[in-house]
Amino acid sequence: MYSSLQAFELTETSRDWLIHRPMQIAIYVLLAFVLRFILHRFIDRMTRKRAPSDTPALLKPLRDRAPRGVKEGIVNERRAQRATTIGSVLKSTVSIVMLVWAILQILEILGVNVTPFIASAGVVGVALGFGAQNLVRDFLSGIFMLLEDQYGVGDVVDLGEATGTVESVGLRVTTIRDINGTLWYCRNGEILRVGNMSQGHAVAVVDLPISHSANVHRACEVALAAVLEAAEDAAIADDILDPPELLGVNSVTAASVTLRITARVKPGRQWAVQRALTRAALTAFENEGIEAPFLSMLPSTRPDI
Template sequence: MWSVAQSPAWVESFWAWFWGVPAHIVTILVVSIITLALLRRLIKTTTERIIRGTRKAEALARRELPDALVRPEMFNNPRREQRARTVATVLRSAATLTVVTIATLMILDRIGVNIAPLVASAGIAGVALGFGAQTLVKDFLSGIFLLLEDQFGVGDTVYIGDVTGTVESVALRVTRIRDADGVMWTLRNGEILKVGNQTQGWSRASVPVRVAFDCDMGQLHDALLAAADRIRHDEVLADSLQGEPTVGGIEAMTSQSLTVRVSVRTDSNRMADVTAALRDAVRGEIEKRSIPLAPDVPKGLLS
């Protein structure tokens, strides 16, 4: 019967050679591939779990809370999925780079290459690259923190420097905003130092009214409350309100005019609609009561 001992000399030489360096290289490659696959699987599973978390929260809220308190916009949050997928992309890239780098160095070491100078050169090259691409690195790091901290997301109305508009996309390097004139602004994330978000959480719909200096303030107060009450009973907008409307005192005064503001807290995604409806209701109540506007404002026009 044939056995290894009876095999030709070249076969024994081959196996002796193979179980040396080649076997170690194959083992490194197999372990690296398995490790990378497991890391990618873990990242994918975690990402999907985060995305599904919103659906579970919605189901729980619908089971525990009255229907009147559960609104679709409480859970329809596309930025959550965007953040999860973007961070997952960064983690996958980092995992791939780390595993490939370690595997390459281990293989080079097994075939007899002195990796000490290579590691030192890589460190120097990394420092040089860091200095040369520090702006790019800054943009990417800023983009990661913008997403993790949820400073703004797609669909938000934001104020960034001298740019005001609606966020259309948030990437790791740049953010794109479209203003009221339809102009698309592309901002590097590293240059975003201060952000004003008008549509995150809740907003306040307010209408300032400039009236004549000798206006009856009691009559004006009643008119503004009546206008706000019309919004509270509106079948479309009533569910968007988050509190009682308020009429402030005199916030500005000149020799010919007084300015009073009516406001109401509302859902962020309905702020524009509530403001427009409130403005129209105020106009109607003022005209119905013949309240005189400020002399420098045309009749029926609010500031």
């Protein structure tokens, strides 16, 4: 009788290890893969655009600071890259969570106490955090930059050491192309401040130096008339949001008197407008005989009497 009961217990134990537990493990593994697949498909759907001009559904609740007045293709590229990067982070997070959950469930089925593993994982996580704190800081900074849309592809930004046009925004590195064509790789964790010159509007500032002997009032009238006429030129008319405004004398030094004119323009177009207005004002000064600051300091060429 005892031997038959012992055989029955061994049979039940074998059945538990050979059938029941493997089936439970297979169910958890299958469930983890199914959940991962469903969540990845959902994230892809939220980050995919139905039409080229549409905004991905994932970005609709977030603030979009894309500059106005830029080409639609650049704006779409900026949104697509932003959505793709955020989606990649979400999918990686889902995969890690599903993997950890499946492993813990399998260990529990096998009768392994998972509490020491969780405690060890916490210690290892702290150690890795201290060892790779710069990498973690870069990733966290990149995530917040993407969520807040501080800058994007096509923006002209000043990141301190590098100033230029943003070519790509990643979780760890942002690439900037400066005016000389140099490509700068800026770690997101090292970016302490961002000056974005492509959001909202910009201001074209035109400083016009004249000599002390020139008639200031006449120079102001000539400069304002010249820049107002130049603002109607088809090349820059669409870029100017408000007519140029004469602020008057901005500074007086031992060498010159400087007049300042400003105009509110579309983001990223301030330099083109500034060059056009400066050229028009200097041409008008030359036609009206208003002296440049150093011209009056040159020695006279008249013969002595």
